[in-house]
Amino acid sequence: xxxxxxxxxxxxxxxxxxxxxxxxxxxxxxxxxxxxxxxxxxxxxxxxxxxxxxxxxxxxxxxxxxxxxxxxxxxxxxxxxxxxxxxxxxxxxxxxxxxxxxxxxxxxxxxxxxxxxxxxxxxxxxxxxxxxxxxxxxxxxxxxxxxxxxxxxxxxxxxxxxxxxxxxxxxxxxxxxxxxxxxxxxxxxxxxxxxxxxxxxxxxxxxxxxxxxxxxxx
Amino acid sequence: xxxxxxxxxxxxxxxxxxxxxxxxxxxxxxxxxxxxxxxxxxxxxxxxxxxxxxxxxxxxxxxxxxxxxxxxxxxxxxxxxxxxxxxxxxxxxxxxxxxxxxxxxxxxxxxxxxxxxxxxxxxxxxxxxxxxxxxxxxxxxxxxxxxxxxxxxxxxxxxxxxxxxxxxxxxxxxxxxxxxxxxxxxxxxxxxxxxxxxxxxxxxxxxxxxxxxxxxxx
Numbered sequence: 051x052x053x054x055x056x057x058x059x060x061x062x063x064x065x066x067x068x069x070x071x072x073x074x075x076x077x078x079x080x081x082x083x084x085x086x087x088x089x090x091x092x093x094x095x096x097x098x099x100x101x102x103x104x105x106x107x108x109x110x111x112x113x114x115x116x117x118x119x120x121x122x123x124x125x126x127x128x129x130x131x132x133x134x135x136x137x138x139x140x141x142x143x144x145x146x147x148x149x150x151x152x153x154x155x156x157x158x159x160x161x162x163x164x165x166x167x168x169x170x171x172x173x174x175x176x177x178x179x180x181x182x183x184x185x186x187x188x189x190x191x192x193x194x195x196x197x198x199x200x201x202x203x204x205x206x207x208x209x210x211x212x213x214x215x216x217x218x219x220x221x222x223x224x225x226x227x228x229x230x231x232x233x234x235x236x237x238x239x240x241x242x243x244x245x246x247x248x249x250x251x252x253x254x255x256x257x258x259x260x261x262x263x264x265x266x267x268x
Numbered sequence: 269x270x271x272x273x274x275x276x277x278x279x280x281x282x283x284x285x286x287x288x289x290x291x292x293x294x295x296x297x298x299x300x301x302x303x304x305x306x307x308x309x310x311x312x313x314x315x316x317x318x319x320x321x322x323x324x325x326x327x328x329x330x331x332x333x334x335x336x337x338x339x340x341x342x343x344x345x346x347x348x349x350x351x352x353x354x355x356x357x358x359x360x361x362x363x364x365x366x367x368x369x370x371x372x373x374x375x376x377x378x379x380x381x382x383x384x385x386x387x388x389x390x391x392x393x394x395x396x397x398x399x400x401x402x403x404x405x406x407x408x409x410x411x412x413x414x415x416x417x418x419x420x421x422x423x424x425x426x427x428x429x430x431x432x433x434x435x436x437x438x439x440x441x442x443x444x445x446x447x448x449x450x451x452x453x454x455x456x457x458x459x460x461x462x463x464x465x466x467x468x469x470x471x472x473x474x475x476x477x478x479x480x481x482x483x484x485x486x
Contacts, residue, residue: 108407110408110412111412114411116411135393136390136394136397137394137395137397137398137401138397138398138401139401140401141404141408142404164390165386165390168383168386168389171389172354172382172383172389174393175354175389175392175393176355178393178397179353179355180356181400182356182358182396182399182400183357183358185403185407186359186360186403188407189326189406189407189410190328192410193326193328193332194329
């Protein structure tokens with residue numbers, strides 16, 4: 051349960067802070083689909099993802115989803131501690147998308163240390179800034195990009211994540227990532243197939259022309 | 269040029285930090301339409317708005333605008349110092365929407381002090397968190413709300429800002445706030461007029477039924 055290797059700032063932290071964080075860290079396993087954070091209800095604490103994958107998403111009043119971002123091996127999740135981050139009110143859900151191994155620092159300990167340690171406070175600032183930048187990037191995509199460009203972008207990103215151009219994902223799941231409807235995704239994928247960009251079969255989407263997909267993604 | 273009254277955290281800052289910030293502060297006047305920040309090009313520093321109004325917005329590759337938020341008397345603008353906030357990459361513009369009086373702390377001094385002062389670092393964290401929350405709220409509006417609800421919401425907010433239900437604003441400007449097209453705004457406003465929610469005349473929109481507008485805004 052060594053947390054030091056996951057914090058790039060570790061070497062700059064005061065010994066007392068290092069000790070307090072190390073002593074408080076817990077390890078946790080999350081099965082696929084486990085909800086780790088939902089609004090104010092569960093304030094887990096600071097989460098370090100040792101292995102697996104987490105998805106952070108918003109959900110509309112009528113149940114539509116849109117993915118904000120995914121966390122991969124070694125990433126730090128701040129939002130799961132948002133209850134102790136003054137001023138942060140986010141209506142989001144964090145879910146294990148793969149079986150995941152986590153290190154958790156409980157919220158109150160994390161808050162205590164952040165109020166005592168300048169390098170930790172600035173590190174949290176930095177993580178927050180980069181999450182903010184990612185969400186702003188997403189907002190630009192949603193505002194200015196057409197759905198076909200966003201779908202092409204999503205398929206390419208998914209192929210990188212899965213290390214395969216044969217994607218096993220339903221149209222329904224893609225719609226939930228993009229904040230769209232299944233019918234819209236199906237219609238666009240059929241159009242992509244017609245243009246030779248993908249090949250569709252039961253439960254699978256094969257990317258057949260990544261170059262054209264990249265052009266479409268812009 | 270007393271900056272102490274604008275920082276709620278001032279009393280908790282170390283004397284050295286108070287002194288450094290006070291000594292560095294400059295005052296500046298901005299006419300309507302002055303661009304205070306544009307991407308990486310101009311990194312003004314931390315801005316305190318003494319009086320006036322600032323608008324923060326994004327702009328699409330083809331020139332469409334959408335307002336992120338406005339800053340009012342006494343508000344602190346962090347994004348104008350984003351060049352010294354590690355990890356923050358925002359493609360935004362900050363513009364004076366009214367004639368404004370500003371206090372400015374240059375970026376490098378602000379960064380220096382943030383790296384020395386724990387209460388200042390946590391204060392910056394807190395401001396950033398609340399801006400993030402506002403932007404996430406806006407993203408939810410854009411994702412899940414129809415344009416008529418967003419327009420009703422905008423008209424009501426504008427009436428509060430202007431302290432008047434007779435709004436002197438063009439359809440073009442409204443479209444730029446909402447990230448929409450002028451034609452869409454005009455069509456919706458005509459529909460609002462038909463339903464008795466507003467009265468349109470040259471260069472003016474009179475809100476005639478705020479209760480119904482609130483219902484529509486949801």
